[in-house]
Amino acid sequence: MARVVVDVMLKPEILDPQGQAVQRALPRLGFAGISDVRQGKRFELEVDGPVDEAALARIRELAETFLANTVIEDFTVRVEESAEEVAP
C-alpha cells in the first residue's frame, strides 16, 4: 500500500479571506514577521497496489475533475514514501 498526497491551493490571484483572517491573528499571538498566509487542502490517498505511472495518471485525473476546482484552484500530486521503504 502506498500513500499519494494531493495538495490543493487557491490560485494566487484568488482572494483567500480564510488565510487573511489567520494572518491577521498572528501579531495578537506574538508571531511577528509573517507577511502572508494562504490556506489550502491536503488529501492523503491510500492506494492499493503499486503506484505506477498509470495509477498516478488516474489520481491526477481525480484531482483535476473532483478534488480541485481548476477554475479557482491549483493542485500538486506526489507519492509519499512510507517509513519502511525509506528505512535501510
Add this chain to the structure above:
Amino acid sequence: MSTRVGVVTFPGSLDDRDAQRAVRLAGAEPVALWHRDTSLHQVDAVILPGGFSYGDYLRCGAIARFSPVMETVIEQARAGLPVLGICNGFQVLCESHLLPGALTRNDHLHFICRDQRLRVENADTAWTADYTAGQEITIPLKNGEGGYVADERTLDELEAEGRVVFRYLDGNPNGSRRDIAGVSNAAGNVVGLMPHPEHAVESLTGPGTDGLGFFTSVLKKMVAAS
C-alpha cells in the same frame, strides 16, 4: 396539461419545498426529483434549490455535481432544458461547468442574511422574461460562500454577451467580482444566482413578491414553445 417543473432534493437541500411552493404559486406543477434519479420524469424545467448538498463537503456543490440526477440534468441542460440554480444550486451549476466561474468564501468571512436589492440586467433568459431589463427587485440573500469569481477574460465575455443577469445594488454583500449576483449560459436556458427568489413569492412570509417572476417566466416560455 400543466407545465411540470422538477425540483431536485439532494441530501442537505433546504429550500426544495419553498421552490416547489413557488412553482405551484406561479401556476405550474412541481415535481419532486431525488438525487439518485437518473430520469427527470418528463419535466419541462428543473430547479436546483438552496441548501448544503452533501454537507457542502469538499467544496459547495462539488459532490452534488456527480450525483446521478445531475448527469441527466447536465445532458438535458446542454440540449436546452431550462435550469435554474439558486444559491447552492448556483454553486452546483458552476461546479458542473454549465455556468462559468466559481463561488468562493465571502470576502468578509461572515454568513450574511438580508433582503437584497438587485438589478435585472438581462430579461431575455428563460427565467427572467417576466421582468424588464433594468428593473430593480428585492429578494432575500443568505450565504457564506457567495463570492462570484472568474478570470478577467471570462468576466469581459459575460459582460459583452449580456450574460450577467443580475447585479447587486446597495452594496456588494460578498465580494463578488463586478457586483455579479447571477449569470446565464450562452443560450440563456441555464441561470444561476445567489439570492433566493423562492423566498419572495408571498407578502406574508417574504419582503414582497418580486421573486415570483422567475417561476412565471419559465411558464411563459413553455407556453410560447408549445
